[in-house]
Amino acid sequence: MMLFGSEILTTAQMRAIESDAIDSGAATGLQLMERAGTLAAGHIRLANPKPGRAVILCGPGNNGGDGYVVARQLHHAGWSVRVLGLDNMPGPDAAHMKALWQELGPIHPLSDEQLHGEAPADIYVDAIFGTGLTRPADHRIMAILKRLGSDDPRYRDKLYAIDCVSGLCLDCGAMLGWPDDQLSRAPHARMTIAFDSPKPGHLLRPGCLLSGQVVIADIGISAQRRAAATQRQPLHAIRRPGDAAPGLPRLLGKSPEGHKYRHGHAIIVAGAAGHGGAARLSARAALRLGAGLVTLCPPQPAMPEHAGPPDALMRRPIDDGAALADLLTDGRISSICIGPGCGINRAAELLPTALQTRLPCILDADALSAIARDDSLLAQLHDRCVLTPHEGEFSRLFPDIAARLHKAEHQAGKTCHSRIDATRDASARSGAVVLLKGPDTVVAAPTGECCIHSALDVPWLATAGSGDVLAGMAAGLLARAIPPFHAAGLAALLHAEAARQFGPGLIADDLPEQIPSVLRALEV
Numbered sequence: 272m273m274l275f276g277s278e279i280l281t282t283a284q285m286r287a288i289e290s291d292a293i294d295s296g297a298a299t300g301l302q303l304m305e306r307a308g309t310l311a312a313g314h315i316r317l318a319n320p321k322p323g324r325a326v327i328l329c330g331p332g333n334n335g336g337d338g339y340v341v342a343r344q345l346h347h348a349g350w351s352v353r354v355l356g357l358d359n360m361p362g363p364d365a366a367h368m369k370a371l372w373q374e375l376g377p378i379h380p381l382s383d384e385q386l387h388g389e390a391p392a393d394i395y396v397d398a399i400f401g402t403g404l405t406r407p408a409d410h411r412i413m414a415i416l417k418r419l420g421s422d423d424p425r426y427r428d429k430l431y432a433i434d435c436v437s438g439l440c441l442d443c444g445a446m447l448g449w450p451d452d453q454l455s456r457a458p459h460a461r462m463t464i465a466f467d468s469p470k471p472g473h474l475l476r477p478g479c480l481l482s483g484q485v486v487i488a489d490i491g492i493s494a495q496r497r498a499a500a501t502q503r504q505p506l507h508a509i510r511r512p513g514d515a516a517p518g519l520p521r522l523l524g525k526s527p528e529g530h531k532y533r534h535g536h537a538i539i540v541a542g543a544a545g546h547g548g549a550a551r552l553s554a555r556a557a558l559r560l561g562a563g564l565v566t567l568c569p570p571q572p573a574m575p576e577h578a579g580p581p582d583a584l585m586r587r588p589i590d591d592g593a594a595l596a597d598l599l600t601d602g603r604i605s606s607i608c609i610g611p612g613c614g615i616n617r618a619a620e621l622l623p624t625a626l627q628t629r630l631p632c633i634l635d636a637d638a639l640s641a642i643a644r645d646d647s648l649l650a651q652l653h654d655r656c657v658l659t660p661h662e663g664e665f666s667r668l669f670p671d672i673a674a675r676l677h678k679a680e681h682q683a684g685k686t687c688h689s690r691i692d693a694t695r696d697a698s699a700r701s702g703a704v705v706l707l708k709g710p711d712t713v714v715a716a717p718t719g720e721c722c723i724h725s726a727l728d729v730p731w732l733a734t735a736g737s738g739d740v741l742a743g744m745a746a747g748l749l750a751r752a753i754p755p756f757h758a759a760g761l762a763a764l765l766h767a768e769a770a771r772q773f774g775p776g777l778i779a780d781d782l783p784e785q786i787p788s789v790l791r792a793l794e795v
């Protein structure tokens with residue numbers, strides 16, 4: 272699907288692909304390490320064209336091995352290189368790279384005292400731990416990491432991470448051994464050079480906030496990755512609109528022969544008088560995304576407050592389940608949105624009727640609260656439903672799954688349960704598509720298909736009503752017969768892009784109005 276960019280690999284999948292490459296004779300471990308370190312050094316040099324002073328911190332395993340290659344390559348490129356490493360004998364590949372470095376220069380102790388005693392450098396390279404991290408670093412390594420993360424201008428904005436910032440669990444994005452309130456003191460890389468494919472930890476918080484620019488170095492194992500692709504549950508990053516996404520204009524465009532009903536009819540359920548703004552935001556978004564018709568359905572007493580623009584919006588009072596059932600006999604209706612400003616009791620009353628039709632359905636806000644307090648509603652969900660919870664709503668809907676997200680076990684080096692796992696579990700349990708909102712939005716389908724959308728660069732999206740617009744966007748896309756998993760992912764992408772284009776000062780009302788410009792930029 273054109274919506275998706277890179278595949279994301281877990282660390283186990285990455286290891287399996289590397290093993291395939293080595294076992295098949297496509298490359299030796301030593302060759303992979305040489306490529307990894309050489310490519311990392313290349314990216315560092317691209318970012319720092321003038322040779323300067325580098326301090327390379329090398330850990331006990333293959334990540335350290337990559338570090339010794341970086342050291343050698345920077346040395347040959349004219350850099351003044353100091354290496355801090357452990358007095359250990361790593362695996363054979365890293366030991367070989369360590370020995371090659373030792374022909375060029377010494378290895379000083381990997382300690383905080385040594386690091387602090389070094390003359391200031393232009394860059395620091397973190398090659399302490401990569402995908403092999405299994406537990407929090409000990410206090411000696413922690414002291415180094417804290418120094419690299421400190422406010423000291425000697426270190427700030429000078430860190431290049433090999434595969435990841437050390438301490439980061441690449442499967443879930445947690446920093447092992449770092450309490451949440453200390454994360455501001457964790458090392459923040461200027462750049463992370465990762466190999467072959469991004470890992471979940473590069474895209475999930477807090478990892479994504481610590482990784483800086485993530486560049487992916489191609490170490491020549493893509494054939495093995497592709498060969499084993501069908502054995503993996505699909506997990507992708509959603510493209511940014513600026514990345515080539517040739518199919519999107521066709522998906523979002525309208526054919527000249529189409530009349531309004533060809534583009535679907537979205538029903539947006541609104542709530543009691545005085546609470547209509549949220550549903551109107553949803554309705555505007557659905558209209559702007561090209562749903563042929565959008566009907567706003569408040570209860571009769573609330574009708575007067577919806578008299579204003581947009582005139583394109585139709586209104587029809589819906590007082591109870593029977594009235595909704597009557598409306599939904601119109602076979603041209605192609606999606607329903609329940610939740611924004613709806614009221615929990617009203618959502619609970621209307622949900623059985625809406626779900627019985629098996630029409631594509633966006634369930635947000637009060638609809639999620641209604642489902643959270645009534646398991647029988649959860650049991651009625653189906654694979655054309657899209658749930659759009661934020662973290663609080665997610666915890667109320669799926670308390671046991673959310674509890675597993677709690678990092679305590681993982682901090683102790685035990686199980687790792689990521690936002691991806693949690694969203695997939697929630698989707699499997701509910702039988703619906705689940706979009707877990709955040710700067711690292713995760714969308715999962717009951718099939719296990721999953722995607723991540725990063726919107727770290729648009730903090731302005733965290734504003735009242737923003738979620739109502741997202742729900743309306745998804746309702747508009749569902750009305751246009753875009754399948755639920757893709758409608759959810761695409762809504763996340765267009766929503767963030769609207770905020771990105773508008774920029775600072777954004778309020779939710781601006782988001783639907785920005786959609787035409789987003790679509791124009793996509794050449795729809």
Ligand SMILES: NC(=O)C1=CN([C@@H]2O[C@H](COP(=O)(O)OP(=O)(O)OC[C@H]3O[C@@H](n4cnc5c(N)ncnc54)[C@H](O)[C@@H]3O)[C@@H](O)[C@H]2O)[C@@H](O)CC1
Nearest residue numbers: 303304307332333334400401402403404405406407408434
């Ligand atoms: N496997 C391969 O073929 C390749 C691996 N590459 C590099 O190798 C890295 C993975 O290497 P490793 O599997 O050796 O693992 P790491 O180098 O990430 O970690 C080293 C070892 O430290 C130990 N360890 C884990 N947590 C620890 C802790 N908290 N304190 C002390 N020791 C701890 C583990 O035994 C682990 O094997 C990747 O991140 C990447 O940088 C690249 O060279 C490309 C090729």
Ligand SMILES: [K+]
Nearest residue numbers: 397400433435
């Ligand atoms: K590292």
